[in-house]
Amino acid sequence: MSVATAVAHPNIALVKYWGKADAALNLPATGSLSMTLDVYPTTTTVRVDPDATADTLRLNGSERDEQATGRVTRFLDVVRELAGSTHRAHVDSVNTVPSAAGLASSASGFAALAGAAAAAYGLDLDARALSRLARRGSGSASRSIIPGFAVWHAGTDEESFAEPLPAPDLAMVIAVVDSGHKPVSSREGMRRTVLTSPFYPAWVTSTAETLTAAVTACREGDVDRLGRITETNALRMHAVIQASDPPLRYLTATSHEIFDRVERLRADGVGAWATADAGPNVVVLCRAADAETVRAALAGLVELVVAHPGPGMRVVERA
Amino acid sequence: MSVATAVAHPNIALVKYWGKADAALNLPATGSLSMTLDVYPTTTTVRVDPDATADTLRLNGSERDEQATGRVTRFLDVVRELAGSTHRAHVDSVNTVPSAAGLASSASGFAALAGAAAAAYGLDLDARALSRLARRGSGSASRSIIPGFAVWHAGTDEESFAEPLPAPDLAMVIAVVDSGHKPVSSREGMRRTVLTSPFYPAWVTSTAETLTAAVTACREGDVDRLGRITETNALRMHAVIQASDPPLRYLTATSHEIFDRVERLRADGVGAWATADAGPNVVVLCRAADAETVRAALAGLVELVVAHPGPGMRVVERA
Numbered sequence: 153m154s155v156a157t158a159v160a161h162p163n164i165a166l167v168k169y170w171g172k173a174d175a176a177l178n179l180p181a182t183g184s185l186s187m188t189l190d191v192y193p194t195t196t197t198v199r200v201d202p203d204a205t206a207d208t209l210r211l212n213g214s215e216r217d218e219q220a221t222g223r224v225t226r227f228l229d230v231v232r233e234l235a236g237s238t239h240r241a242h243v244d245s246v247n248t249v250p251s252a253a254g255l256a257s258s259a260s261g262f263a264a265l266a267g268a269a270a271a272a273y274g275l276d277l278d279a280r281a282l283s284r285l286a287r288r289g290s291g292s293a294s295r296s297i298i299p300g301f302a303v304w305h306a307g308t309d310e311e312s313f314a315e316p317l318p319a320p321d322l323a324m325v326i327a328v329v330d331s332g333h334k335p336v337s338s339r340e341g342m343r344r345t346v347l348t349s350p351f352y353p354a355w356v357t358s359t360a361e362t363l364t365a366a367v368t369a370c371r372e373g374d375v376d377r378l379g380r381i382t383e384t385n386a387l388r389m390h391a392v393i394q395a396s397d398p399p400l401r402y403l404t405a406t407s408h409e410i411f412d413r414v415e416r417l418r419a420d421g422v423g424a425w426a427t428a429d430a431g432p433n434v435v436v437l438c439r440a441a442d443a444e445t446v447r448a449a450l451a452g453l454v455e456l457v458v459a460h461p462g463p464g465m466r467v468v469e470r471a
Numbered sequence: 472m473s474v475a476t477a478v479a480h481p482n483i484a485l486v487k488y489w490g491k492a493d494a495a496l497n498l499p500a501t502g503s504l505s506m507t508l509d510v511y512p513t514t515t516t517v518r519v520d521p522d523a524t525a526d527t528l529r530l531n532g533s534e535r536d537e538q539a540t541g542r543v544t545r546f547l548d549v550v551r552e553l554a555g556s557t558h559r560a561h562v563d564s565v566n567t568v569p570s571a572a573g574l575a576s577s578a579s580g581f582a583a584l585a586g587a588a589a590a591a592y593g594l595d596l597d598a599r600a601l602s603r604l605a606r607r608g609s610g611s612a613s614r615s616i617i618p619g620f621a622v623w624h625a626g627t628d629e630e631s632f633a634e635p636l637p638a639p640d641l642a643m644v645i646a647v648v649d650s651g652h653k654p655v656s657s658r659e660g661m662r663r664t665v666l667t668s669p670f671y672p673a674w675v676t677s678t679a680e681t682l683t684a685a686v687t688a689c690r691e692g693d694v695d696r697l698g699r700i701t702e703t704n705a706l707r708m709h710a711v712i713q714a715s716d717p718p719l720r721y722l723t724a725t726s727h728e729i730f731d732r733v734e735r736l737r738a739d740g741v742g743a744w745a746t747a748d749a750g751p752n753v754v755v756l757c758r759a760a761d762a763e764t765v766r767a768a769l770a771g772l773v774e775l776v777v778a779h780p781g782p783g784m785r786v787v788e789r790a
Contacts, residue, residue: 350674351673351707351710355670357669383718384718388713391711391713392714394709399702399703405724408722408727
């Protein structure tokens with residue numbers, strides 16, 4: 153019997169992933185660019201158990217139902233096939249994202265699970281292979297394998313992994329907005345967008361161009377350009393989603409108020425640019441030196457958390 | 472010397488006009504569908520003056536500057552060419568839209584000006600010719616010539632006019648939202664969208680299909696279908712605008728709150744659908760019988776005005 157524990161962090165995309173080229177393999181329609189955070193780690197232990205007849209999943213101390221376990225089992229099946237094993241496993245995961253924070257925990261969750269499961273099943277995978285593996289659980293998990301800034305490539309199963317990207321010294325201020333209503337999952341939102349938004353093909357084409365520009369801005373340390381690209385790309389993602397039928401709006405009134413405040417900050421000469429994933433939270437990108445100024449300017453509306461580039465997935469224990 | 476006075480009302484599009492095929496002739500990239508309102512009339516008097524050396528413009532009792540007058544002169548030049556006249560004119564216009572209401576007054580303004588100028592210069596034009604003429608001043612003015620519901624066709628200069636459309640018994644509740652910042656004009660917003668939004672070509676293609684469906688829903692009296700089309704099309708217009716570079720957001724936090732309230736109204740079984748032009752105001756379409764219910768549900772947030780289908784442009788005096 154073999155046990156391993158891994159830790160991974162969430163990431164926030166500056167150029168977004170929205171839409172799959174292949175749903176079974178989680179291949180994205182376009183590449184994306186993200187920053188892995190230094191807050192809200194997920195710690196996951198996988199214990200391979202030759203005597204077990206089914207996989208089990210504990211999340212924050214509670215045994216999870218069949219549906220949640222099913223997604224983990226499908227992921228472990230990929231690992232077992234690579235390892236040539238048929239043994240079941242017990243997965244115990246502790247996720248520190250406050251559930252009200254609405255930050256997707258699937259990226260850190262599947263990155264940590266990929267690392268722990270690979271180690272527990274005795275696979276020796278490099279970062280690229282781990283990123284491809286994590287992708288199978290959740291697309292954006294491919295990026296949480298990588299520390300700091302990462303580009304996740306579109307392409308075939310072989311080609312679609314995340315890798316590190318040199319970047320300037322940046323920070324993010326996370327504004328935790330409560331949506332007040334049951335969210336539509338990213339998975340369902342992507343499906344609706346691909347099927348019903350007339351803007352989806354142009355989103356794919358334009359995001360591919362945006363990614364090239366963002367990678368160049370990152371490498372050249374051009375923060376202003378990277379910031380403008382980040383906000384424009386985020387608003388384009390929310391636009392392509394909003395154009396679905398029926399329409400889908402993830403940003404709330406409060407989210408828009410934060411976008412307005414960020415616009416005013418820029419008018420005052422502070423380099424700050426807003427982005428948002430498929431939910432009401434707004435994340436503000438800025439130079440590390442400006443993080444406190446940005447936090448102060450957003451204060452009083454919602455809970456704020458300052459994040460910096462964080463570590464990639466690490467296996468912290470194996471036995 | 473000849474004088475004429477005309478009255479016209481604003482209109483709100485259910486299928487939006489956003490983007491020109493020809494800027495000089497104000498030919499739209501797509502057709503649109505609107506309801507002319509029974510509130511906020513503009514009354515305009517045109518006095519042809521053989522002795523004057525320049526056109527003059529008074530708006531709500533104040534003499535306007537050269538820039539505002541210039542747009543009127545360019546419009547009167549079209550009328551003069553049709554009439555074979557070189558005489559200048561004095562234009563006196565009274566607009567009852569409260570300026571804080573942010574409802575575009577160019578539709579009612581140029582519809583009234585077209586009617587008054589045509590009469591004052593001795594032109595005998597039918598509704599179709601008046602609609603084409605009003606279009607030259609402001610695209611959406613072509614629709615304010617027509618009472619109640621109107622379709623404005625895309626096409627050549629000859630083909631691009633508005634005409635009446637049979638429709639069910641509907642009302643609109645106008646929520647007057649203050650933007651709190653200097654707006655970007657529709658003209659400038661359209662330009663930026665056409666030049667920089669990657670979604671613009673798909674907006675044009677999809678809106679053409681949407682218009683066909685909306686005309687059918689109108690003719691068949693299918694209010695639910697027309698309502699859904701109205702809200703989806705409005706959110707698509709704001710999406711194609713938001714995807715511009717730099718991004719352009721006309722809806723404010725309060726606008727989004729009203730869209731949320733309308734969504735909740737529908738969840739409660741009330742047929743209500745939100746739309747918004749290029750500004751923060753939200754207009755809620757509903758059955759005439761539901762107008763009071765909708766008004767009550769939106770109360771307490773901003774000023775509300777209930778509007779019904781209104782008259783087309785009328786020449787009320789000539790001498």
